[in-house]
Amino acid sequence: MNPTIGRSEAHSVGPPVGGPAVDPVAGTGVSGGGGAVPLQSVVEDVLLAVPPWVWVAAAVLVFGLVLGYLTGMIVRRLLVRVGVPGAIEGTAFERTARSLGSSTVDIVAKLAAYFIYGVSVLAALSVARVSVADRFWNEVAALLPQLFVALFVLILGVVVGDKAELVIAERLRAIKVPQIGVLPRIAKYSIIYIAILIALSQVGVATLALVVLLAGYLAAVIFLGGLAFHSMLASGAAGVYLLLNQPYGIGDEVRIGDRSGVVQEVDLFVTRIEADGEEFIVPNRSVFDEGVSKRR
Amino acid sequence: MATPAELLDDVVEGIDDLFLFSPNTSYYERFADVDAEVVVVAPENAVGADNYVELPLSFRDVESRVRFGVEGALDQNLVGDGDVVACSLATFEGDPDTVVRVRVSESMRSGVYDLFVNSRADPGVIRDVFEVAIELGKKGQKGKPVGALFVVGDAGKVMNKSRPLSYNPFEKSHVHVGDPIVNVMLKEFSRLDGAFVISDSGKIVSAYRYLEPSAEGVDMPKGLGARHMAGGAITRDTNATAIVLSESDGLVRAFKGGDMILEIDPEDY
Numbered sequence: 263m264n265p266t267i268g269r270s271e272a273h274s275v276g277p278p279v280g281g282p283a284v285d286p287v288a289g290t291g292v293s294g295g296g297g298a299v300p301l302q303s304v305v306e307d308v309l310l311a312v313p314p315w316v317w318v319a320a321a322v323l324v325f326g327l328v329l330g331y332l333t334g335m336i337v338r339r340l341l342v343r344v345g346v347p348g349a350i351e352g353t354a355f356e357r358t359a360r361s362l363g364s365s366t367v368d369i370v371a372k373l374a375a376y377f378i379y380g381v382s383v384l385a386a387l388s389v390a391r392v393s394v395a396d397r398f399w400n401e402v403a404a405l406l407p408q409l410f411v412a413l414f415v416l417i418l419g420v421v422v423g424d425k426a427e428l429v430i431a432e433r434l435r436a437i438k439v440p441q442i443g444v445l446p447r448i449a450k451y452s453i454i455y456i457a458i459l460i461a462l463s464q465v466g467v468a469t470l471a472l473v474v475l476l477a478g479y480l481a482a483v484i485f486l487g488g489l490a491f492h493s494m495l496a497s498g499a500a501g502v503y504l505l506l507n508q509p510y511g512i513g514d515e516v517r518i519g520d521r522s523g524v525v526q527e528v529d530l531f532v533t534r535i536e537a538d539g540e541e542f543i544v545p546n547r548s549v550f551d552e553g554v555s556k557r558r
Numbered sequence: 559m560a561t562p563a564e565l566l567d568d569v570v571e572g573i574d575d576l577f578l579f580s581p582n583t584s585y586y587e588r589f590a591d592v593d594a595e596v597v598v599v600a601p602e603n604a605v606g607a608d609n610y611v612e613l614p615l616s617f618r619d620v621e622s623r624v625r626f627g628v629e630g631a632l633d634q635n636l637v638g639d640g641d642v643v644a645c646s647l648a649t650f651e652g653d654p655d656t657v658v659r660v661r662v663s664e665s666m667r668s669g670v671y672d673l674f675v676n677s678r679a680d681p682g683v684i685r686d687v688f689e690v691a692i693e694l695g696k697k698g699q700k701g702k703p704v705g706a707l708f709v710v711g712d713a714g715k716v717m718n719k720s721r722p723l724s725y726n727p728f729e730k731s732h733v734h735v736g737d738p739i740v741n742v743m744l745k746e747f748s749r750l751d752g753a754f755v756i757s758d759s760g761k762i763v764s765a766y767r768y769l770e771p772s773a774e775g776v777d778m779p780k781g782l783g784a785r786h787m788a789g790g791a792i793t794r795d796t797n798a799t800a801i802v803l804s805e806s807d808g809l810v811r812a813f814k815g816g817d818m819i820l821e822i823d824p825e826d827y
Contacts, residue, residue, distance in 0.1 A: 508730050512763045513717025524714035527757055536714055 319390035326382015334375030341367045353424030355417070366421060370414070377410045405465070412461035419457015423450040452479075493547060494531060500546040501530035515557040518544050522557075569659045570644045575637050577627050579647035579654070580613070581605060594644075597636050599627035609636050614674045614685040618826050620649055624658055629671040632662065639664050669819045673812055678797045679711030683760040686736040690744055691803045691810045695824030699749055705805030706748045707789050709769070712797040713757035719795055720767040723752045727765055734760040753788065771795040776816050789813050 341347070347367055350356050356366050384403045427450035434442050459476060462469045488495075505528065510516050514525050516535065521544060523537030533549065535542040570576075575595045578586060586605040590596055598607035601616070611630035617623040624645050631637045645658040674681045687708050698704050709716050727747060733740060735756055744754070747765050755763045771791040778790050782804070789800030794816030802811050803824075812820040 505732065511729075512713045512757055512761070514714075515718075524718060526712070526714040527759055527761075529759065 316390055319386040322389050323382055323386040326378060326385065330375040330378030330382065333378050334371045337374045338367055338371035341370065350421050350425055352428055353421055355420045355424050366417070370417060373410065373413060373417075377406070380406050380410075408464045408466070412464040415457055415464065416461045419454050419461070423453035423457070426450055426453055493545065496547040496550075497531045497545045500550045501528075501532075504528055504533070504546055504549065505530065510554060510556055517555045517557070518542075518549055519552040566657055569657050572642060573644040573659070574641040575631070575643045577624075577631070577643055577645040577647075579623060579627065579645060581646075581654070585654070589646075595636065597627070597631050599623075599630065599645075609634075611636075611671075612675070612681065614681055615688060616827065620647065620656060620658065622822075623647060624660060625666060625668070626670055628660060628662055628666055629668065630675070632664075632667060633671050633675070637662050669814070669817070673799065673814055673819045677711055677799045677814065679756070679758045679799060680760065683735060683756065683758070684710055684799060684801075686760065687756060687801050688810065688812075690735060690741055691801050692822070692824040692827050693741055694745060694748060695803050695808050695810055697745070699745060703805055703808055704745075704748045704803070705785055706744070706803040707753040707769075707785050708756060708801045709753050709767075709789065709792055710756045710799045710801060711758050713755050713761075713763045715796040716755050716769075716792060716798050717763065717767075719771055719792065720753070720755070720769045722764070723766045723768050724750075725766070728762045729764075731762070733762045735762060736760055753792075779818065782811075786811065786813075790816055790818065 347365065350366055353366075359365050359369060381403075384399065384406070387399060388403075427446040430446040430449050431443070434445060455472075455476065459469055459472050462472070504510075508528075510525055510528075512525050512527065516522065516525055518533070518535065521535055521537075521542040523535040523540070523542065525533060526536045526541070527534040531546060533544045533546060535544060573594050575597055576589060576592055577597050577599055578589060580600040581589075581598060583605050586596075586598065586607065590607075595609065596607070597609040597611060598605060599611045599613050601613050603610045603612075609631075611627055611634065613623070613626060613630075615626075617626060624647070627645065628637065628643060631643075637643060639662060641662045643660045643662055645656075645660065646654045647656055647658070648654050649656045674684055677684055687710050691706060691708065694704060694706055727750075733743065740762070747754075750766050752766045752768050754765050755767050757763050769788045769792045771788070772795060773787060773791040776787065776791045776794055778787055783806070786802050786804070789802040789811075790813040792798060793800045793813045800813040802813065803809075804811065808824060810822050810824055811818055
């Protein structure tokens, strides 16, 4: 309470200093009416009755509004410049935003602006010494950035998930198996799930169970994926060496294990060898397992 | 009183099949359930049609386009000998503006469709090589006409039936036809003598190759030079396809199985 009293004392000292300074203005401004003087003094009194920190708070508020508006604009420009609208075109989130007459960039920019607005309102409140529910506001102030980060992460997760789904679906389009359509969706929901986890832990919700679930899921993916792709990975690793060093090339006559013939093609995973009327597709790992002999 | 629409009535009367060349989706859906079998002929099956013939080159003149479509449909048994086909296509750029009536006959098989689709190399690779050859034929090297010989597919065998004229500039490289830089690169290398050897998947295996096939029994139109002879002969000895750009007349010719399958003028594309 002490500082408040101090301020009000300073304020009560104010009028004698401020009074004469305003007088000449009143004299020149409203010259005619005799009744203007009481009105003037009423206005003055009202103005002076408002404590100065309210002015500071108002200034902070205005500054915050301007800053928020500018931030929103800069964020929007930045996102557009970086090419975000092109990158996220066609994602479900963007389409939903479009149908609502907005866009993802718009929403993110507005979020950034609202964040600044919120912070400035809180700052103004604290400057203005509104002591109502002090602790409540403190907690809000502590929670606000986390809430906004959580929102950003959520939007980012949804957009990236959508984009991942699109890209993977595009990649897999050549493979005309209907069941393959589940893969892009799994990728999408995995990303969104992780985003939700991050967002929830930002806000401070207990996410242990979800994390355990995620760990189990990841372990399964890595373990099963490793199991399923291990021979492909081995072939790929061998293929990198074969492509870089080219110990044998197209047209060479080679023997790998018990298969021999002319090399027709070497790619990352397999080597195609052709003999009379037979074509062997040899996984590259067997080149390392069994070695190659080249015929001259 | 005759109306202009009757002009088309006569053309499309009693047709067995309707060929739509590069239709857009709404156009295709409008005609998808007409009283004839609908076949889509386009560079890619964007409308998801059941009956689809891939058009690998953008044939500018209507006749080659129709011939290619009909041949492809014949090959897939979508149409039969004696069928009457109406083709809707664009003679000029843009929307379909022409309807052509054709009677299918077995003699329309020229092997052009076969060249693209049933070659050893991927259809896309053959198309890319064609595009490079056409580009080269149009522009030449520094304005001067150049010749070039591309042997596509069955690269292992081709390499064994040829020898290097000099060091191979593509050794230990991983350049594929269709890569953006390749047009420029091949243009520069086209001043080298010898053939380019390209693998089934489009990797440029070698330049500077001297082909040594046995030219026995190769039936070549008289007047074509050593480059065409070498190209034609190597396709008889191997399962490769040869695409030859002539230096003297600027035409692009394709050989398969020792026979000349296709002859096109680069200026038409």
